[in-house]
Amino acid sequence: MSARFLVIATILLSGIAFFPNISTLSGQDEHHDAPSQAVSGEHADSHSAEADGHGEAGDEKFNPSTFSLDHIKDTHDWHILTKKDGQHLSVPLPVIVYSKNSGLHAFFSNKIAHGHSHKGFQMGHGSIMVENKKGESIEKSLDGKIVEVDEHGEMLEAGLPLDFSITTNVFMMGLSVMVLLIVFLTLAKSYRKAGVSEPKGLMGFIEPLIVFIEEDVAIPNIGADKYERFMPYLLTVFFFILINNLMGLIPFFPFGANVTGNIAVTFVLAVFTFWITQFSGNRAYWGHVFNSPGVPKWLLPIMIPVEIIGLFTKPFALMIRLFANITAGHIVILSLVSLIFIFKSIFLAVPSLILVLFMDCIELLVAFLQAYIFTLLSALFIGMAMPEHHHD
């Protein structure tokens, strides 16, 4: 009970913390080089999309690939629109940086948006040459990263500050976790009160999914006698991916961040599956890796490295699959939207929107399917780590 109120209070507080900034932002956020006024209505459309894509308004040609890539990236603020006079309307998020020179700083991202600098921090542009571990110098892009500069605008030697900011992805992950907590704590309470009975309301939506994961994913792949230990992980990962996939499809403010299409997020999820698989591996599993039954002894020097690589490729494929599917879906939708701005025609908006709607429906299916496949393959890998029969 108290946990639920805590969660609701946190959401309300974060809402109070964020919203006053929207109104103050549009006033103070004038662009340093104000663009020429847009003349025709159609031009204004493509113009704002350009600014949307680049964060930099100008008379450049609309580039659909930068536009799409900028929208699937993790950013420090929620850019909503750019007005005709070059003012940006966006929801700022907290920036938390730790620099070796000046320590820990926290401020809202509107202070460093659109070329401004605050306390010596600003958004990076272009790229720098850095030395990698082998001593070769390679080019490293600074786009989207926060850099520390001195009074003359030169980058400091100390390197990039550590960035712990609440970015769009972090914010949306927090939001999804809160939604999941509210839903499941409420459900758990009503189950505790009423026992297992006819599902009502939200229960009727969630219960089939849980039963589905249990009966169609966990039991057939892990085994009826030991699946229970892994149900919390499987359900968590399923609902986390599902809700983030679905929230990523909603194109306005507190949603739309590309969480499950972020390789870092899918990497961590795959690492969980990897460790759970390794730690639940039994004797037969490790025997299969280091001394495959039926394989001649002289072949083992080849088979053992192959088997060990196989341990890593399975979660690697999990990571890439989720990342690529969600990112590709977002890029397709954004490309269809860019059609309007490529041809600079309002008439193309109709077919474009129909296509976007169609893709969105497919994405709804993909959102569920990818959550299901991630869970299914996790269960399968865990089940494969605990074979029941000895094949020798």
Added chain:
Amino acid sequence: MTGTLAGIGAGLAVIGAGLGIGRIGGSAMDAIARQPEATGKIQTAMIIAAALIEGAALFAIVVAMMS
């Protein structure tokens, strides 16, 4: 130039994966038509096999992306 070649490579990978997944889907349809009571099991096996092929295609696409 490299970008074009990478694009062609990604396309080839997708053709291979498409053929593979298409065959799996077709065979699963046949199997379901013959034995509708085994639909659930066939679907699970189908998705697992499709996911494995998709994994191979994704490796190719990652290689194409990196070049």
